[in-house]
Amino acid sequence: xxxxxxxxxxxxxxxxxxxxxxxxxxxxxxxxxxxxxxxxxxxxxxxxxxxxxxxxxxxxxxxxxxxxxxxxxxxxxxxxxxxxxxxxxxxxxxxxxxxxxxxxxxxxxxxxxxxxxxxxxxxxxxxxxxxxxxxxxxxxxxxxxxxxxxxxx
Numbered sequence: 001x002x003x004x005x006x007x008x009x010x011x012x013x014x015x016x017x018x019x020x021x022x023x024x025x026x027x028x029x030x031x032x033x034x035x036x037x038x039x040x041x042x043x044x045x046x047x048x049x050x051x052x053x054x055x056x057x058x059x060x061x062x063x064x065x066x067x068x069x070x071x072x073x074x075x076x077x078x079x080x081x082x083x084x085x086x087x088x089x090x091x092x093x094x095x096x097x098x099x100x101x102x103x104x105x106x107x108x109x110x111x112x113x114x115x116x117x118x119x120x121x122x123x124x125x126x127x128x129x130x131x132x133x134x135x136x137x138x139x140x141x142x143x144x145x146x147x148x149x150x151x152x153x
């Protein structure tokens with residue numbers, strides 16, 4: 001990874017946490033075949049866990065809520081990461097769509113097969129990385145009947 005993961009971001013800073021996570025998520029989504037060491041992966045997992053369990057509630061989220069209500073306190077902790085990850089994945093998939101437009105016929109099919117394999121493998125890593133968020137924040141949102149909350153990947 002381009003950033004060294006010897007440090008963890010401030011668990012009460014949504015922007016520092018997302019910047020840290022985005023670098024790792026991007027590597028997983030685009031360069032997983034180059035490998036990722038366990039320490040770096042565990043640092044990413046720990047950053048998600050630390051942020052979701054921070055005791056200091058953050059201020060109102062500046063990111064889109066994707067159908068979630070803007071409730072205060074701890075509920076925003078998960079919502080902020082969730083919204084930023086959804087935005088990242090939307091942009092990533094749109095980038096793949098843009099790339100696909102230069103292919104035709106069998107080349108297009110080969111492109112989609114290659115990208116589908118890459119995406120599904122990366123999705124397993126991302127799902128595990130955000131497991132804590134799925135088990136606690138997403139599950140609570142779903143249990144409370146909130147529309148638009150789904151397990152990550």
